Amino acid sequence: MKILKAFLLLVFALLAGFSFWFYREFSGPAKEAQNQRFVISLDTKEEEVIERLYSEGFLKNKTIFNLILDFKGWRGKIEPGAYYLSKAMNAYELAGTLAYGPVQKWVVIPPGKRKEQTALILKKALNWPDDMTINFITVAEEGYLFPDTYLINTDATPEEVFKKLKGNFNEKFSAEIQQGLLLKNIRNDTAIKIASLIERESGGDSDKPIIAGIILNRIKKEMRLEIDATVQYALATENCSLSSKNTESHPLFECDFWPKLPSGLVRKVDSPFNTYRIDALPPAPICSPGLASIKAVAFPAETEAFYYLHSQDRQIHTAETYEEHKENIKEYLD
Numbered sequence: 001m002k003i004l005k006a007f008l009l010l011v012f013a014l015l016a017g018f019s020f021w022f023y024r025e026f027s028g029p030a031k032e033a034q035n036q037r038f039v040i041s042l043d044t045k046e047e048e049v050i051e052r053l054y055s056e057g058f059l060k061n062k063t064i065f066n067l068i069l070d071f072k073g074w075r076g077k078i079e080p081g082a083y084y085l086s087k088a089m090n091a092y093e094l095a096g097t098l099a100y101g102p103v104q105k106w107v108v109i110p111p112g113k114r115k116e117q118t119a120l121i122l123k124k125a126l127n128w129p130d131d132m133t134i135n136f137i138t139v140a141e142e143g144y145l146f147p148d149t150y151l152i153n154t155d156a157t158p159e160e161v162f163k164k165l166k167g168n169f170n171e172k173f174s175a176e177i178q179q180g181l182l183l184k185n186i187r188n189d190t191a192i193k194i195a196s197l198i199e200r201e202s203g204g205d206s207d208k209p210i211i212a213g214i215i216l217n218r219i220k221k222e223m224r225l226e227i228d229a230t231v232q233y234a235l236a237t238e239n240c241s242l243s244s245k246n247t248e249s250h251p252l253f254e255c256d257f258w259p260k261l262p263s264g265l266v267r268k269v270d271s272p273f274n275t276y277r278i279d280a281l282p283p284a285p286i287c288s289p290g291l292a293s294i295k296a297v298a299f300p301a302e303t304e305a306f307y308y309l310h311s312q313d314r315q316i317h318t319a320e321t322y323e324e325h326k327e328n329i330k331e332y333l334d
Contacts, residue, residue: 035084039151042080042106049078049098058085058094065091074099081105082151104151109165111147111290112199114233114257115140116241118288122161123253125152130253132158137242143192143285144169172291180298184216195293196285200229200258203314205292210316212300214308223306225275226266232258233286234271309333 040049053059069075081102107125116137123133136158146169181191202208240255266276273282305318307325311332319325
């Protein structure tokens with residue numbers, strides 16, 4: 001009888017201990033219940049996230065947390081982005097909140113994209129339906145969707161996202177840049193047009209000031225710019241934009257926005273953007289340029305060149321005369 005009593009007491013003690021442990025692990029503390037913003041950077045591994053949750057006091061037992069992820073099928077479901085977590089959450093609530101998805105997602109906007117391309121990036125990242133994607137294209141201003149890495153609310157409207165991207169442009173378009181443009185008598189809107197051409201034409205940041213200097217030289221001499229990227233823009237606008245009449249054969253969501261140009265076509269495309277046919281800059285930017293391209297317009301390289309090309313290795317080769325340019329074509333492109 002004594003042995004049975006002792007055994008029952010032991011079982012009771014073990015059950016009580018397990019109950020206390022279970023409550024402690026699956027119920028967060030009553031204090032510190034306020035939500036805190038928890039940001040997971042891009043390319044962060046899941047084990048790094050778990051370690052950080054533990055070190056910052058959101059998680060008390062990594063083993064239990066990992067068991068929950070495996071049991072619920074949430075392993076690998078924790079995405080980069082911003083979450084609101086509370087230290088009052090138990091392990092199950094914490095895992096569920098993270099597996100459900102962030103309230104803000106990372107969106108990377110590369111430089112040199114048309115607004116339609118930016119809209120498609122946002123569509124994919126934020127799971128926008130077609131009508132929201134088209135709405136963004138309608139409200140967005142070409143050239144002012146500043147290329148950067150953003151945290152964007154998953155429920156953000158197209159208007160809110162455009163405001164965020166344009167606001168970032170306004171911040172980056174510094175007084176230093178504006179002063180540089182003022183000294184060269186270049187209007188701000190003109191600078192963005194030129195910067196958009198540089199963005200599409202350059203082989204890298206190092207040659208952007210050189211291209212800026214050459215474009216400005218040609219403008220001063222009233223020469224046609226003859227930039228291939230403007231022809232690409234014109235063709236894609238004709239075939240792929242919302243105003244295009246060819247959307248059945250070139251659907252917006254599957255379009256090549258920078259098509260290869262067949263030989264001899266550049267001078268045939270009838271468009272106000274085609275700088276082989278117009279004696280001026282395009283009427284608007286052809287893409288959203290990055291900061292290096294904008295700075296290149298404000299602080300161009302001093303050069304006597306009027307021509308340039310890129311060899312197969314993307315190295316720039318300049319020329320002061322058309323004869324020299326033809327020699328460069330023969331040497332580097334033929």
